[in-house]
Amino acid sequence: MKPIKKEDISQEVFDLYDDYAHNKLTRRQFVEKLSLYAVGGLTVGSLLSFMSPDYVTTLLVPKDDPRVASDYVNYESPKGGGTIKALLSTPDNIKAQLPGVIVVHENRGLNPYIEDVGRQAALAGFISIAPDALTPLGGYPGNDDEGRELQRQRDRNEMLEDFIAAFDYLKKHPSCNGNIGVVGFCFGGWISNMMAVRVPDLKAAVPFYGGQPTAEETKQIQAPLLIHYAELDTRVNEGWPAYEAALKEHDKAYTVHFYPGVNHGFHNTTTPRYDKPAADLAWERTVAFFKEKLK
Structure with a gap:
């Protein structure tokens, strides 16, 4: 065949x-x-x-890439109980403090794709942390079907608190200069938007095809936003007009890009929704945005 x-x-x-x-x-x-x-x-x-996702042949930065130093860390969970496991990645042999980037997973936990994004952020010159919001339930179970089922058992606002705690962890890390941004995908896009609402010291937020805050929440945003949407993603995109209206009404700093002819998840290398030209362009824009805003 x-x-x-x-x-x-x-x-x-x-x-x-x-x-x-x-x-x-x-x-x-x-x-x-x-x-x-x-x-x-x-x-x-x-x-x-x-x-179905292919986590074997699609990683852009292999786990053993000598240019990146990655290891799992744990930090206190304010709402979920206990600690949250996260992948912390830096460029190898860093000699100075770096800006920080929080990488937020989709609705299935810290899978290999999100770990790969964390390593990509490190290669771009940042210290990145990619938390696993499923840690209180045992962590990412090794496949996305079970990961989605586990994530449905957690309250999304409690998970938001866990990602805000990652900001606090990174802020105190000796290798971080204190200037921190967030990038997230799908559920992580909503988290990125909401961290811009909730964290006054956040320097930049980059939601990929993420759900939008309410108009009242948007008033509280202080971080500049770089927003990525997929043209064919009608489910998420229907919330954009109201979000844009609120951003404009309250004079918030934002840039939005719609990528033509691509689906929700176009940045995710592991499924056929992946669109390399759009993903590469969106990531280039993301890195440039972070380098400008996290100086």
Whole structure:
């Protein structure tokens, strides 16, 4: 059987995957609906395999990359109880204090993709911390299906407090110069927006396709925002007009980019939603934004 190519897959399949990834469909329902598109040599099994994350061959910065020093740390959880595990990454052999970047995962815990983003941030010249909000439930379980189920058991506002605690941890770290930003994806995009609301000392926030704060919350934002959206992500994008209106009303500093022809999750290297040109451009913009704002 010929390998499946991204262009072989209809937009409806990507929309189904989005519903599945955001708990609107069970795995069984997702598989049943995929059967409608198993035509022309495609099988349900091949479609499911193609749409599922590949954490083996897609990492941009390998775990053993000599240019990066990474290790797990733990810090106090103010709401979840106990401590939160996080991956702390720096450029190898740093000789001066660095700006800090908090990397916030999607709705499935600290999986290999998010750890990879943490290492990418370190390569770009930052000390990064990528917390696992699933730590109170045992941590990322090794696959995204179980990770999503675990994350549904936690209150998102309690998880927000855990990421704010990561800011406090990084602020006190001897290798951090105290200038800290946040970047997050999907659920992490909402966290990034909300940290801009909640943390007066935050220097920059970069939400990728994240849910938006309320108009009342937006009034409290002090950090400049770099906002990334996917053109085909109608679910998240429907909240943008009201958010933009509030940002303008309260004279907040923001830049927004809509990436044409791409889906929610376009930065995630591990699934077919990944779009390399858009992901590379968004990341280049993110790094440049952090270098400007976290001086």
